[in-house]
Amino acid sequence: MDLLEYQVKEWFGKIGIPVLPSQRIDHPTDIKRLKIRYPIVLKSQVHAGEREKVGGVRMVETTIDAIAAAQTIFNLSIWGQLPEVLLAESKYDAHQEFYLAVVLDTAVCRPVLLGSTEADIDLELADQKMQYVVVEQEFSPFYARRLALKMGLQGTLMQSVSTVLEKMYQLFVQKDLDLVEINPLGVNLSGEVMALNGKVRVNERAIGRHPEIAAMAAKIVHHHYERSSNNGRLGDWNSVEKHGRIGILGNGTGSIMATYDLVVDGGGKPGICLNLRHATVTDSLPTTFCDRLAKGLNTLAADKNTQVILINLLGSIPQPEETAQAIVKFVQNNKGESPALVTTANGSKNRRQPQSPQLVIRLAGSELNAAKDILATLQTHDDGLILVEDLDSAVATAVRLTKAPAYKKVS
Incomplete structure (x- = not known):
């Protein structure tokens, strides 16, 4: 997680690294209450380089020029990013x-x-x-x-x-x-x-040890979620937001990416992808793998686009039996939300889209055998869970389920 320049300068100043007099600008009218002397430099606060080359950094000598420059910079997109904040800073002549x-x-x-x-x-x-x-x-x-x-x-x-x-x-x-x-x-x-x-x-894995950084991270994630659902990246491959029908849970960046690519190659539409190996940047308290699994299942189930949850766990995970029990609990809690029959105008019957997504689970690794045994027992009693041995079959099953008549929208 990268900080914006004005946040970096605040940290520098507190620890004793020399920084110039500066002021955060949230709106062009804030320039009227500027407490630093002219000339000043106005800087766009975005996570993008080459700000100066595209007009995101400007030197001004009067209040009128500063307000005009601030209005321009606030509306200047740099690599697809619009600033919410500007930094006003004293001019410095460097030798x-x-x-x-x-x-x-x-x-x-x-x-x-x-x-x-x-x-x-x-x-x-x-x-x-x-x-x-x-x-x-x-x-x-x-x-x-x-x-x-x-x-x-x-x-x-x-x-x-x-x-x-x-x-x-x-x-x-x-x-x-x-x-x-x-x-x-x-x-x-x-x-x-x-x-x-x-x-x-x-370091994103250490955010939970610093409540003040966790609060900053939560704001950044919320901002990206609101601004960039179209590009879908909320934290690289630890949390990817899409609008497809197949939600993906995995325990590693590589497994998430491989599963995602196979779903696309198989004609499916990936939805939200979550990496359960690590806590998210918004988790300020320590979490276990089972905590993250339960939260991930509920997150995907709450998404109206998710029809199938594809779980791909590879290698070893902590407490595999407890992991299986977390899945069992999720399935049992959502048993009552089965698809209902509706009658269309022409008299034919269709099923509504299920409120609870179906689960397709692939577990690879001898250390996961205990979890497989628990889930295999559940599978025989509930058709909302399908246990598959290899990833190709799991992906094919997930894609097939999203294209089944039960999932087609009522016309």
Whole structure:
């Protein structure tokens, strides 16, 4: 989860990283109550790069110009995103611009400090111009000074940059982040440093440990749900919103993507897809796999488009017997919601779309045999649940069920 710049600057200021005087702008009329001196820079607050190139960053010197610029930026779509907030910030004259970052390197499972004396680096030349230091043991100021020295800095400037790196690392650890980036770090003629732009990426698996971040995440997800149902992505493949008939539950990104593709290839229409392996970004409290399964089943059942829930669990899951019991409970709670016969104008009878979707379940892995046994018993007594051995058959069954007469809309 990436934060917007104004949120990043708030975090920077609280932890002691130097930032310019700034003010959040929610409406162009807020400019009239501006508390910072002109000239100012207005910045569009969207999760998109290259704002300046497309007009999302403007320098203004008067209130009239600022209001006009704010109105323009609020209505400027950048990569399909309209800003809900602008950032008004004091103008800063930078003599030099550096790049600094603290990033989690998943290859070595350690934090890495990155730095360059050039802010805009061609990706092809990054290896030549970017310096790095791996934090191999408990962090100390030594690591920050070592990177500053590798960047070729000396004296007061070396100390200033080292101090900023220490604060960045402190924020990185405190908030369970994947990335803290300052690009650029401005340096004026007096040698003073200033974080002119920043980026923070929160580790989604750690959001539950930080209530204030969970609240921010919930707002972001709600905003994306309202604004972008047409593109359907609420958090990559951990939660995908579509309007198809087959809801998908899985226990891994790979299994979700594979199931999704097979449904499409088989002529079906995927609906909501949920990855049960991890908690969602809106879960502020710890959850178990069974909790997420129960919540996922209810979420899909509540969606009016979902006719079939396709569950594809691969490998191992915690407490497989309890997982099966969660499915049993869901089926039993929804038994009474069977399809009803209705008579059309021409006298023929059709079934209404079932209120409760049918379940098609595929469990792969010897550790899931206990769950299979429980569900096999239920399957013999209830036609709302179908247990299938392989994924191709499960997908074919789900697609066939959505095309069955019982699911066709009344004309």
